[in-house]
Structures are given as structure tokens and as C-alpha cells.
Amino acid sequence: MPNFTQIWFGFSVLSLLIWLVLIGGWGGFWRCDQQLDADSSINTNNSDPYPSICVVIPARNEADLLPITLRSLLTQTYRGSVQIIVVDDQSTDGTAAIANDTAKQTAKNITIINSQPLPTGWTGKLWAMAQGTRYAQTLNPDYILLTDADICHGSHNLQNLVAKAETENLDLTSIMVRLRCESRWEQWLIPAFVFFFQKLYPFAWVNNPQNSMAAAAGGCILIKTTALDRIGGISSIRQALIDDCALAQAVKSTGGKIWLGLSDTTCSLRPYPNLQTIWDMVARTAYTQLNYSPLLLIGTLIGMGIIYILPPLGLVLGLLLGQNYVTIASGLTLTIMTISYIPTIRFYRCPWWLSLCLPAIAFLYTLMTMDSAWRHWQGKGGAWKGRVYQQ
Template sequence: MSALTWTSAVPLASLAAWVWLLLGQGFFWRTDVRLPRPGGPEPVHWPAVCVVVPARDEAGVLPLTLPTLLAQDYPGGTRIVLVDDGSRDGTGAVARELAARAPEGPPLTVLEPGEPAPGWTGKLWAVRQGIEHARRAPAEPEFLLLTDADIAHEPDSLRRLVRAALGGQLDLVSQMARLRVRTGWERLIVPAFVYFFAQLYPFRRVNRPGGRTAAAAGGCALLRTAAAVSAGVPDSIRDAVIDDVSLGRAVKRSGGRIWLGLGDRVRSVRPYTGLEPLWRMVSRSAYAQLRNSPLLLAGTVLGLVLVYLVPPVWACAGSPVAGAGWLAMTLSYVPILRYYGQPVWLAPLLPVTAALYLAMTVDSAVQHHRGRGAAWKGRTYS
């Protein structure tokens, strides 16, 4: 292939990839998949809900999040089970103290089950203990709200989740919590995290009954207890590093109806004050997402280069076709930036962010082969 042919073919292939992504990948770039606004009559009967919160070394964020669960405006029966997953910072004691300050809130139980059994990740082991405790109660709850310790909820969050589940006859309703975006690194990396996730798992395809695409957002997931039993979760996904996607797949595979969208009433308070914590957030599971496959890694690297790096490089070299690809990329990124309240001038910098994600993915593979893959809060999973 001559240099001229190569120079023309590569940006053309990149542009073709962007045309397909924009039109054929479930309109992943749109941000309008949200819980419906409350309307119409409320349910005659509000089902009982047990909130399960796995927590490991979360004493710093609990004062910002647990009170929001204790203050939920939910008409049905509610209780909270916080599972202290081997914390070393007094997480359990902080939770009990916060519950004591809110005597009118739902009852809180703190469990300390110890180290996970072999073959289990720590979070899923904690979730299992919480679900078992909930089901042993005199009256088994109809729903389980699985929410991370760093997630803050608006007072009507649970009410809206339950209304959506009842109105849509859904077995799993999950929302991607709005992540914190304040620092420069957060502005560069966090919106792209949600953008890339939606590109891999387009929400419209996830929400399509009978469709093959399945995923969930682990930070805020309302799950029918009967669906958990039918899908065998969390036991059936006990070793999953990317537990939320595995949860969505398990429920949908068992015949359950699932819904995934962006959250308006839930947000993460966890700060990422520099590049290092953001790097760890992505790299700890990036290679697991590729099934720890060198072949998939190679394909991902080539794909990222073609789709995200070729357009700006070739455009700067004078290729109008590459410029069109860069423009398509930029425009597709604007909606998620607006969702996060960020300036649109960040959109043309998406190739820089993609290069960082490429490096994080390669680093994830390197750490895996060094035996340090999927490390999180003092634990490493093979």
C-alpha cells in the first residue's frame, strides 16, 4: 500500500467508525435516559425495602451519605443494613453514631462478617451477608436497594426508584450516580468515564427486553428480592470484579427486566483529588473488562488509536476527512459535558482523555500479569 493510499484510508476508516458509533450504537452519546418524573396516581401499597450498604474504610464519607438514607421520604417499610467489610477506620462505629443522631429514621443494623470466603470479592461477600440478613427478617422485603457507601441520595430517591420499578414491572432499576467533578483531573477524566461506559453498554440496548446487552450501575441498584433469588445473586457472580455489569447480566439472563440510566437524584461524594486515584479507579478493572485477554487488549488498543487518536493527528496534518471525524467525536461528547455542568471547550480534548484511558488499560494488563491486578483498598483479586 502506497503512502498516499495509507494516508487516505486510515482517516476514512476512522470517520466510518464514527458514523457507525453515532448512528448504530444505541445513541449512546445522548443523556436523556433518566428515571421518569413522578406523575399519575401513587401506588396503593408501598412495598418494604431493605437498603444494603457494603462499606470498607468509609468513615470519611459516611457522614455525607448515610444521613441521606436515614432521611428518605418513603411511605413503605424501610430498614438499612450496613455491612462493615473489614474496615480499619471505625466505619461501623461511625455508622452507629450517625443512626443514633437520627432516631426518627429507619432502623440501622451494622454487620461485621469478617474476611470474605475463598472465591469471593469483598464487596459481593458483604452484599451477600446483607441480603441474607434482610431475608431472615420476620417479613422478607420485596425490594433490596444496593447502594455504595459513597452515594448520597435526595430525599425522594427511594420513592422514585420504587415507582419506576412498579410502573415498569422492572426487576432491576439502577442509576449511574453523578460523580464528583471539581478538580482539573476530574473534569478531564470523570465525564469520559460515563461516556465510555455508555459506549460499551448503550442504555437503550440494556433497557430493551430480550436484548443481549446487559449492565447495571452498582452504586444505586434497586433489585427485587425474588429476582435476586431467581438469578442466584450474589452467589452466581461472587468472583466478579466488575460486579455491577455482572449483576445486570445475571438478572437479565434469568428472565428479569432491567433498566439502566443516568441519575438525577443520586451522586457520589468520593473525591478524586489527583490523577493517581482516578488512574487506580480505571486500571483496577480495565483488563478484567477485557476478560484478561491479550488478544482483546490488542484489539482495544488498535480500536482506541483508530477511533480517538487518528482524527486529531491526521487533521493536524491537513486531512479534512480526519477533521470531520474529530468534529463528530467532539459533538458526541458535548451532551455528557453538559450533564456534568462542564464547559463545552473540553470536548475537543477527548482524544487526550482517550490516550490516558488507553495507558490505564495497558497498565491494568501489566499489573494483572505481575499479580497485582484488580487491587482495591488493600485487597488484590486474580
């Protein structure tokens, strides 16, 4: 019968093998090399107009951020037709009035739709998006941009998105915008959120038409109007809490070509000043990502333990007990883990030493996932801006 040290060494080797597979055969998720070009051009003749775009912004109590984010869209350098639709999702802070004032200050016109009461079977954001896209489709644009009210768009973002879509004939083009990373907790946890997302959905696999994996980032999605029509509109995903990935899956499963990458010029202004705000953001949908399955939850907790938490414990144990094989296996695993996290840390311009903290950060995310399941079992899952959504 194997003794304790042998069992620990076996788990250490298992963790090392998993990391070797992740680094070498998991879509290169850790490289952060799938990025939207910062300054692209659209190939068109003078006789061919630039593709037209309708921008749909669902907004619920966004009066603080909308003056900045809406202005970033109203002042784009894109030379084609751009029409902006703000869907006021029953705000109580004067969101609609702020949107109107911002448009007047830039001498631009926008359309404001007052959202109707939320029907049964819909999430609030998707219901607002559905109303906005239905109106947009009456204007017959070539593309519809779905974006959040907290997203500040780089001045060339529409140009770059359309150039990418036109050059590669994409049905859906999405970017994971740069999340705010200013506070101490944001620097600790936000880069890891992006790292884990890329591990869950390797962008290279998402962008491969031959691979069935699909994902998108809901803060900024450019979709062809014909592709949205083909999948039956937003109503086809009306019950999805993770609506961005559900939309990407719907498009790709019907033969559409999709692309997902990072952006260094378009960013989210949503602040996460403390641990609680980030915790709530993750716990809102973590258990949803596991399809509300207790078995998947248990598997995830075990997997997080083996992949992230066991290596530092093995290193300490190996050093204390003088077990060289455990020490070497755990040390190699920690080295690979740290190296894999460095590109994300650099992308977010965070201190390099945070790459050494991934095991501790992963432990916090594991606790958030457990809390997400607990909230679901208590009937409090999916809470967002005063609404609670349950599967």
C-alpha cells in the same frame, strides 16, 4: 502499491465510517437521554402499602463519608417501610461506630453486621453484600437496594427508583450516579469515563428486553427480592470483579427485565483529586473488562488508536502535506467526535471546550488500559482497599 498518503487516507475514512456507525446505529449512547425521573409518584390505593425495601450498604473504612451518605438514606421521603443494613467489612477506622452515631442523630434504627473473614473464591465487596442480602431476605422485603457507602442519595431517590420499578415491572433498576467532578482532573476524565461506559453498554440496548446486552452501575441497584432468589443470590456472581454488570447479566439471562440510566440528583462523594486516583480506579478493572485476553487488549489498543487518536493526527498531517482529502476526512471525524461528547459534558456541567479534548483524554485511558494489563501480569491487578483480586 499504495503510497503513505493513500494508506493514511484509507485509515481516515475508516475512522470516519466508524464514527458514523457509532452516532447513528449504536443505541444513541451519546445522547444521555436515559435518565431517572427526578420526581416520580407511585400508583397505589390507600389499602395497598408501599413496597418494602431493605437497603444493604457494604462499608470498608468509610468513616469519613458515611455520616453524610447514611443520613441521606435515613431522611428519604419514601413512605414505605425502609430498613437499613450496614455490613462493616473489617474496617479499622470506626465505621460501625460512626454508622450507629449517625442513626441515633436521626432517631432511626439500623442494623450493623460485622463481616466474617473473607472466604476463598469471593471478592470482599461481594462477600459483604452476600451477608447483608442474606439477612435482608429474612425480613421478606419487596426490594433490596444495593448501594455503596460513598453514595449521597437525593431525598426522593427511593421514591423515584421504586416508581420506575413498579411502573415498568422491572426486576432490576440501576442508576449511574453523578460522579464527583470538581477537581481539574475530575473535569478532564470523569465525564469521559461515563461516555466510554455508555459506549460500551448503550443504555437503550440494556433497557430493551429483546436485546441480550446487560449492565448496571454498582453504586445504586434496586433489585426485586424474588429476582435475587431466582438467580441464586449474590453467591452466583461471587468471583466477579465487575459485579454490577455480572448481576445485571444474571437477572436478564433468567428472563428478568432491567433498566439502567443516569441520575442528576444522587451522587458519589468519592474524591478523585489527582490523575493517580483516577488512573488507579480505571486500571483496577480495565483488563478484567477484556476478560484478561491479550488478543482483546491488542484489538482495544488498535481500536482506540483508529477511533480517537488517528483523526487529530490526520488533520495535522493533512494540513502540513497539503492533502485535502485526508484533511477533510479527519476534520469531519473530529467534528462528529466533538458533537457526540457535548451531551456528556453538559450533563456534568463542565466547560464546553473540554469536548474538544476527547482525543487526548482517550489517549490517557488507552495508557490506563495498558497499565491495567501490566498490573495483572505482575499479580497486582484488582487492588482495592488493601486487597488484591486476581482472576
